[in-house]
Amino acid sequence: MLFFSYFKDLVGREVTVELKNDLAIRGTLHSVDQYLNIKLENTRVVDQDKYPHMLSVRNCFIRGSVVRYVQLPPDGVDIDLLHDATRREARGG
Amino acid sequence: MVMGLRRFTERIGEGAGEPILDADNGEELMHVQPGVAIVLGNRAPESVGTLYITTKQVVWLSDVEKERGYAVNFLSVSLHAVSRDPEAYPSPCIYTQIETEDDDDEDSEGSDSECNTLDLSKITEMRLVPSDPSQLDSLFNIFCECAELNPDPNEEIEEEHNWIFSADQMEDDNAATDGVDDSECLLSENPANPIGYSNGNHDLARTVLELQINDQRFEDAEEMDRDTNGGH
Structure with a gap:
């Protein structure tokens, strides 16, 4: 739940979603749900040579289970808040 | 699978x-x-x-x-x-x-x-x-x-946690530090929440807000940031 809450705070920001099949897609985070399914808008593929056909799809739905990493905008990371939230999550778990 | x-x-x-x-x-x-x-x-x-x-x-x-x-x-x-x-x-x-x-x-x-x-x-x-x-x-x-509608069967968010809550409980819990964790878990009770709608979830916004408020009010005595917050 921690990351669900956290990603929701990043809606509207530019993120890069790296999939388990090595495809990395950059776009504006449109929404995220509790399964960490991710919707991006105005997407583009980071490695366009490898995936030319994925050039600029307008909107894109990515299944949460195929996401390996999400790269965040540096100023979207509130380290203190995350620090506290993770500590709470660990204590509560 | x-x-x-x-x-x-x-x-x-x-x-x-x-x-x-x-x-x-x-x-x-x-x-x-x-x-x-x-x-x-x-x-x-x-x-x-x-x-x-x-x-x-x-x-x-x-x-x-x-x-x-x-x-x-x-x-x-x-x-x-x-x-x-x-x-x-x-x-x-x-x-x-x-x-x-x-x-x-x-x-x-x-x-x-x-x-x-x-x-x-x-x-x-x-x-x-x-x-x-x-x-x-x-x-x-x-x-x-x-x-x-088709989350992975082995999803981490499972219903078997049996989080029990009610609206009253949620209010009470919010008054205590421990309750923040419970109220966060409310979200897992709503597995059908579709992606497009979930962003208008005011409860979540409130939870996050309260999380921050509680950060200031309830600091743990054993934590490292004692020096920044001074004596009690």
């Missing part, structure tokens, strides 16, 4: 009608889209057919060849997108990526696509090209809706 793309031939009636669904397991038809061509991998488009989107899978049945049809479970659809860039594909389409058993072999599809024998389990990309491109956005949204 991952099944990828498969052939689908079970049609109602004398093989001409709608696909036969797994009604016993609650599968329902969500949307029918006639006039859709299907493109598998790098192959040429196949003749026009009808797209059936159900609560569990995407089924495409050829209008011409009654024994030709394909299906893929939403569990295997890793990604779907609206593609309108003519450089990406000449016709506007729904682009999907399909998770297959052995993703390592997917790079070999270039050679496979030249062969006549089509191994559906190796197909990692599927395009659905509606004859009416104005349908793309609504198709995309239906795909989203149905994908959200």
Whole structure:
């Protein structure tokens, strides 16, 4: 739940979603749900040579289970808040 | 568990009608889209057919060849997108990526696509090209809706946690530090919350806000930030 809450705070920001099949897609985070399914808008593929056909799809739905990493905008990371939230999550778990 | 793309031939009636669904397991038809061509991998488009989107899978049945049809479970659809860039594909389409058993072999599809024998389990990309491109956005949204109905069975967020809560409890809990954790977990009680709507969840916004408020009010004595907050 921690990351669900956290990603929701990043809606509207530019993120890069790296999939388990090595495809990395950059776009504006449109929404995220509790399964960490991710919707991006105005997407583009980071490695366009490898995936030319994925050039600029307008909107894109990515299944949460195929996401390996999400790269965040540096100023979207509130380290203190995350620090506290993770500590709470660990204590509560 | 991952099944990828498969052939689908079970049609109602004398093989001409709608696909036969797994009604016993609650599968329902969500949307029918006639006039859709299907493109598998790098192959040429196949003749026009009808797209059936159900609560569990995407089924495409050829209008011409009654024994030709394909299906893929939403569990295997890793990604779907609206593609309108003519450089990406000449016709506007729904682009999907399909998770297959052995993703390592997917790079070999270039050679496979030249062969006549089509191994559906190796197909990692599927395009659905509606004859009416104005349908793309609504198709995309239906795909989203149905994908959200099919979370992975081994998802971390499981109901077996048995979080028990009530509105009263939530209010009480918010007054205590420990309660913050519980109120966060409320979200897991709402598994059907669709992706598009969840962002308007004011409860969550409130929870996050309270989390921050509580950060200031309830600091732990044993924590390292004692020096910044001074003595008690």
